[in-house]
Amino acid sequence: MALINFELSVCALLLCILVCANTQTIHRRFEYKFSFKPPYLAQKDGSVPFWEYGGNAIASGESVRLAPSLRSQKGAIWTKQPINFDWWEVDIMFKITGRGRIGADGLAFWYTTQRGDYTGEVFGSSDRWNGLAVIFDSFDNDNKHNNPYIMAVVNDGTKIFDHKSDGATQLLSGCLRDFRNKPFPTRARIEYYMNTLTVYFHNGMTSNEADYELCFRAENVVLPRGGHFGLSAATGGLADDHDVIHLLTTSLYSTQQQSGGQQISSDEQQKLSQEYQEYQKKLEQQKEEYRKEHPDEVRDKEGDFDDWFESDGQRELRQIFQGQGQIHDVLRDINKKVDEVIGKQMNSLSMLTAVYSQSQGQPAQPVQPGQQVQMPSLPIGRHDWDALVANNQLMINTIAELKGFIIEVSRKSDSLLAGAGAAGGAAAGAAINPQFLNELRDSVNNIKQTVATVAQRMTNQPQFVNNQPLCPEPSCVSFTGLLVVVAVQLAIMFLYAMYKERKEAQAKKFF
Numbered sequence: 001m002a003l004i005n006f007e008l009s010v011c012a013l014l015l016c017i018l019v020c021a022n023t024q025t026i027h028r029r030f031e032y033k034f035s036f037k038p039p040y041l042a043q044k045d046g047s048v049p050f051w052e053y054g055g056n057a058i059a060s061g062e063s064v065r066l067a068p069s070l071r072s073q074k075g076a077i078w079t080k081q082p083i084n085f086d087w088w089e090v091d092i093m094f095k096i097t098g099r100g101r102i103g104a105d106g107l108a109f110w111y112t113t114q115r116g117d118y119t120g121e122v123f124g125s126s127d128r129w130n131g132l133a134v135i136f137d138s139f140d141n142d143n144k145h146n147n148p149y150i151m152a153v154v155n156d157g158t159k160i161f162d163h164k165s166d167g168a169t170q171l172l173s174g175c176l177r178d179f180r181n182k183p184f185p186t187r188a189r190i191e192y193y194m195n196t197l198t199v200y201f202h203n204g205m206t207s208n209e210a211d212y213e214l215c216f217r218a219e220n221v222v223l224p225r226g227g228h229f230g231l232s233a234a235t236g237g238l239a240d241d242h243d244v245i246h247l248l249t250t251s252l253y254s255t256q257q258q259s260g261g262q263q264i265s266s267d268e269q270q271k272l273s274q275e276y277q278e279y280q281k282k283l284e285q286q287k288e289e290y291r292k293e294h295p296d297e298v299r300d301k302e303g304d305f306d307d308w309f310e311s312d313g314q315r316e317l318r319q320i321f322q323g324q325g326q327i328h329d330v331l332r333d334i335n336k337k338v339d340e341v342i343g344k345q346m347n348s349l350s351m352l353t354a355v356y357s358q359s360q361g362q363p364a365q366p367v368q369p370g371q372q373v374q375m376p377s378l379p380i381g382r383h384d385w386d387a388l389v390a391n392n393q394l395m396i397n398t399i400a401e402l403k404g405f406i407i408e409v410s411r412k413s414d415s416l417l418a419g420a421g422a423a424g425g426a427a428a429g430a431a432i433n434p435q436f437l438n439e440l441r442d443s444v445n446n447i448k449q450t451v452a453t454v455a456q457r458m459t460n461q462p463q464f465v466n467n468q469p470l471c472p473e474p475s476c477v478s479f480t481g482l483l484v485v486v487a488v489q490l491a492i493m494f495l496y497a498m499y500k501e502r503k504e505a506q507a508k509k510f511f
């Protein structure tokens with residue numbers, strides 16, 4: 001079996017060389033010596049092939065826990081060998097989880113000339129590193145509410161990382177992304193190709209491979225050659241679990257590199273294809289022998305071709321996932337639109353607040369910077385204002401008239417009472433003549449008419465201006481006036497009844 005495997009890999013390599021020599025695209029090669037992934041990430045003795053780890057890091061078959069959710073933990077994992085290619089792409093799948101609303105400290109990906117110390121000060125690795133750090137900083141040290149943050153920091157081995165400012169002055173570039181407590185593992189793809197560093201981030205809200213988003217791209221990044229890859233994490237007073245599920249490295253080669261570095265002459269090409277043919281013949285022979293020796297196993301192996309075709313269940317599952325992906329896209333669009341609507345509503349609200357403050361005679365609330373609020377024209381127009389003033393004048397005049405009548409009525413009732421009190425008997429009866437009675441009746445009628453006119457005028461006037469009820473001071477006073485008038489009217493009726501009663505008594509005396 002081992003021989004067949006070896007033959008296969010040699011053939012694959014030869015094929016690759018032949019094919020790649022003629023292609024124009026970027027050549028990619030998976031670097032298994034600089035990668036780890038489940039299952040069997042760690043072997044039975046706990047070691048991870050081609051990697052070494054230390055500090056508080058623990059490796060299992062499924063993941064590497066760089067730092068557990070305990071206070072002041074530090075751990076890291078590093079490649080044993082330095083890399084032997086210039087350009088690369090590293091895909092990291094990780095989970096940072098914790099019970100707290102805030103976590104600490106974070107996780108870092110390294111590409112450095114030397115492996116870091118497991119007791120280092122920067123997210124579980126050494127300070128003054130030479131190379132690149134891509135840091136996933138959970139904790140907001142400078143309290144600027146800008147964490148969790150993803151950033152790249154390039155160091156030449158002299159700089160000390162400034163934790164107090166979360167590296168704000170030292171970072172090459174970065175993006176604000178939440179990577180804690182996500183339903184699916186979060187992922188980062190770090191690409192260094194032709195001195196351009198690009199970081200993509202997958203926020204772990206779906207398991208869809210296509211959901212990577214650009215975090216940042218930085219050009220003219222010069223990193224030292226032949227560095228080590230590493231991952232580290234640390235906790236502080238607050239703590240998260242920092243688990244890395246996989247790290248997959250792919251080396252990248254440009255077409256020029258390929259044609260320049262591995263130029264194959266036509267003779268060599270012929271020779272290689274001859275070798276390839278021979279290997280293939282050998283392989284076929286060996287396969288044939290193997291089939292003769294193990295007829296049962298061979299049938300099983302050939303059955304593996306079924307794996308290339310999907311079953312109904314698999315197809316259904318794939319369709320469900322695709323559907324979910326589409327739903328996710330639609331939701332993202334809706335989310336964007338809802339944000340727009342909320343923005344517009346906020347704008348309207350601030351405008352309304354400004355108008356209300358103005359109508360209350362208070363200065364408008366300060367508008368937040370960047371928020372454009374267009375002030376509308378005055379809510380009460382000149383026309384409304386004129387109507388209001390005219391109405392007030394009318395009220396004042398009516399009240400003056402009413403006052404006059406009330407004084408007159410009061411004077412006459414006073415004289416009536418005085419006459420009745422002083423003379424008495426027949427003398428009192430003589431003092432009250434029918435003319436006076438008529439005058440009294442006219443006065444009462446006048447008051448009634450005036451009150452009716454006022455009531456009519458008030459109903460004819462607009463009650464509301466721009467939805468605000470009109471209740472200026474004079475109109476409120478007129479209501480009190482109305483009450484007074486009613487009271488006076490009652491008094492007059494009472495007096496008249498008294499007067500009538502006396503007259504009747506006098507008449508009885510005469511007869």
Ligand SMILES: [Ca+2]
Pocket residue numbers: 137138139140141147163166
């Ligand atoms: Ca921090």
Ligand SMILES: [Ca+2]
Pocket residue numbers: 139140141142143144145146147165166
């Ligand atoms: Ca911060």
